[in-house]
Amino acid sequence: MPQKRGTEASQARRANRILHYPRLDTVMMIEDAIRDAKEYPSKRQLWLSLKRKVMYQTFLVVIDYLEHMNKIVIDRGKIIWIWDPEGVKRYLKSGLIVR
Numbered sequence: 656m657p658q659k660r661g662t663e664a665s666q667a668r669r670a671n672r673i674l675h676y677p678r679l680d681t682v683m684m685i686e687d688a689i690r691d692a693k694e695y696p697s698k699r700q701l702w703l704s705l706k707r708k709v710m711y712q713t714f715l716v717v718i719d720y721l722e723h724m725n726k727i728v729i730d731r732g733k734i735i736w737i738w739d740p741e742g743v744k745r746y747l748k749s750g751l752i753v754r
Contacts, residue, residue, distance in 0.1 A: 675713050676713070677717050681713065685717045685718075688701060688704060689721070698729075
């Protein structure tokens, strides 16, 4: 069986040990923090900047979810908000074919 790498492996490890799932307001708070800042040098800095305290494990579950949903990208340790629904609408109206 091929060995999992990167995000898949970390998600598989966390899936076995998740103690607390995030509430919707927590997910939205983290999304807002990332969107407003555009990028953070590290997950830890983002976690420390949140308005409310969040367990680090719960925070990581949200980060994995946002990455899986293609709302963020983590590049060289930096978290960058990439989701642009208005841009998607413009491209679809222009005749772009999405596969």
